[in-house]
Amino acid sequence: EAGVAQSPRYKIIEKRQSVAFWCNPISGHATLYWYQQILGQGPKLLIQFQNNGVVDDSQLPKDRFSAERLKGVDSTLKIQPAKLEDSAVYLCASSRDFYSGNTIYFGEGSWLTVV
Amino acid sequence: QQQVKQSPQSLIVQKGGISIINCAYENTAFDYFPWYQQFPGKGPALLIAIRPDVSEKKEGRFTISFNKSAKQFSLHIMDSQPGDSATYFCAASGRETSGSRLTFGEGTQLTVNP
Numbered sequence: 001e002a003g004v005a006q007s008p009r010y011k012i013i014e015k016r017q018s019v020a021f022w023c024n025p026i027s028g029h030a031t032l033y034w035y036q037q038i039l040g041q042g043p044k045l046l047i048q049f050q051n052n053g054v055v056d057d058s059q060l061p062k063d064r065f066s067a068e069r070l071k072g073v074d075s076t077l078k079i080q081p082a083k084l085e086d087s088a089v090y091l092c093a094s095s096r097d098f099y100s101g102n103t104i105y106f107g108e109g110s111w112l113t114v115v
Numbered sequence: 116q117q118q119v120k121q122s123p124q125s126l127i128v129q130k131g132g133i134s135i136i137n138c139a140y141e142n143t144a145f146d147y148f149p150w151y152q153q154f155p156g157k158g159p160a161l162l163i164a165i166r167p168d169v170s171e172k173k174e175g176r177f178t179i180s181f182n183k184s185a186k187q188f189s190l191h192i193m194d195s196q197p198g199d200s201a202t203y204f205c206a207a208s209g210r211e212t213s214g215s216r217l218t219f220g221e222g223t224q225l226t227v228n229p
Contacts, residue, residue, distance in 0.1 A: 004158070041222065042119075042121075042219030042222050043204070043219050045217070097215070098215045099210060100146055100214055101146070101147040101164075101166070101215070104215065104217060106151075106160065108158045109157075109158050
């Protein structure tokens, strides 16, 4: 079974520029997550989708971050304009559904450096 | 507000020794407690998980001990090996609070010396 796919793996941009990350979850997984992991810290949830609907985006900085999952499969996370503090690894993850106890599978992450 | 506190931040163990990492949580609605292992440049991967209806779960060299009254749980790695060197995260989720989404601790960087 293929894992969670993410691209690009690495991106360096200047502050105030924009960037987009793409995620393809495990086939058949209804729930998709975007986590932000700052170096030396644990992952923090940005947004959670159930199929193509948003379950929780309370921690998403909506003035600069946006995410969509139009057909309930792939997802895109966008940052515009980027700030220095956005430098982090953006982890996409998926699970079979949204009930507690479902194993969450992570991709390898998209590393963002804002200079 | 951090809901899962993890310690220590870093841990150095000799090969063959026991590694112990501790976590404490605040929200009594949490009902699922996984441990994730992360190698450099990789995403976190599920190592072992426990529900609060049992006090201990063992899988190979990895054991979770769970103390519901103290709201604490810990990961024990027996016979630690250099290949276990990684960052370990405890996490929690609960159907009444967050469904499947996980709240993570800050991580413990484990180094196992040969």
